[in-house]
Amino acid sequence: xxxxxxxxxxxxxxxxxxxxxxxxxxxxxxxxxxxxxxxxxxxxxxxxxxxxxxxxxxxxxx
Amino acid sequence: xxxxxxxxxxxxxxxxxxxxxxxxxxxxxxxxxxxxxxxxxxxxxxxxxxxxxxxxxxxxxx
DNA sequence: ACAAAATGTAAAGCAAGCTTGACATAAATA
DNA sequence: TATTTATGTCAAGCTTGCTTTACATTTTGT
Numbered sequence: 001x002x003x004x005x006x007x008x009x010x011x012x013x014x015x016x017x018x019x020x021x022x023x024x025x026x027x028x029x030x031x032x033x034x035x036x037x038x039x040x041x042x043x044x045x046x047x048x049x050x051x052x053x054x055x056x057x058x059x060x061x062x
Numbered sequence: 063x064x065x066x067x068x069x070x071x072x073x074x075x076x077x078x079x080x081x082x083x084x085x086x087x088x089x090x091x092x093x094x095x096x097x098x099x100x101x102x103x104x105x106x107x108x109x110x111x112x113x114x115x116x117x118x119x120x121x122x123x124x
Numbered sequence: 125a126c127a128a129a130a131t132g133t134a135a136a137g138c139a140a141g142c143t144t145g146a147c148a149t150a151a152a153t154a
Numbered sequence: 155t156a157t158t159t160a161t162g163t164c165a166a167g168c169t170t171g172c173t174t175t176a177c178a179t180t181t182t183g184t
Binding site: 001039040041042043045046049055056057060062 | 104108
């Protein structure tokens with residue numbers, strides 16, 4: 001599953017570490033999701049969508 | 063995380079087994095999600111949303 | 125060029141998602 | 155009422171999501 005996290009994060013000038021802290025997960029988790037190593041859980045996807053102010057379907061693509 | 067799967071499924075007169083087959087997961091998985099035992103993975107949430115013709119955010123609530 | 129910050133990656137371990145098989149209870153129907 | 159269909163639940167096992175620690179590489183800034 002692809003996603004637009006890296007681009008949306010960059011728009012905000014957030015580092016992976018910044019985003020990780022806001023999401024309350026580890027930096028490695030953010031990196032792994034961005035680089036497509038795995039998909040976030042549904043609750044984490046909701047948190048990401050809220051922070052990046054986009055519907056889940058706009059951030060993630062199946 | 064709560065969800066509206068049971069109601070949306072009922073609208074369509076689908077059994078848990080019907081939905082499970084359409085989603086390509088086990089009946090127990092559908093049951094567990096409906097009864098709140100656990101949340102679906104993000105890919106499964108996408109499948110559910112497509113089948114039930116609603117955005118993820120309308121089906122699931124954090 | 126150099127140092128610092130950011131990103132990528134790996135291993136080991138625990139938690140959550142999902143499987144199959146089996147059985148109990150509830151709801152629908154003949 | 156009796157039988158079938160639907161739902162709930164449990165256990166054991168496998169896979170995936172996420173953690174911490176650690177280190178290598180790339181990018182940024184002086």
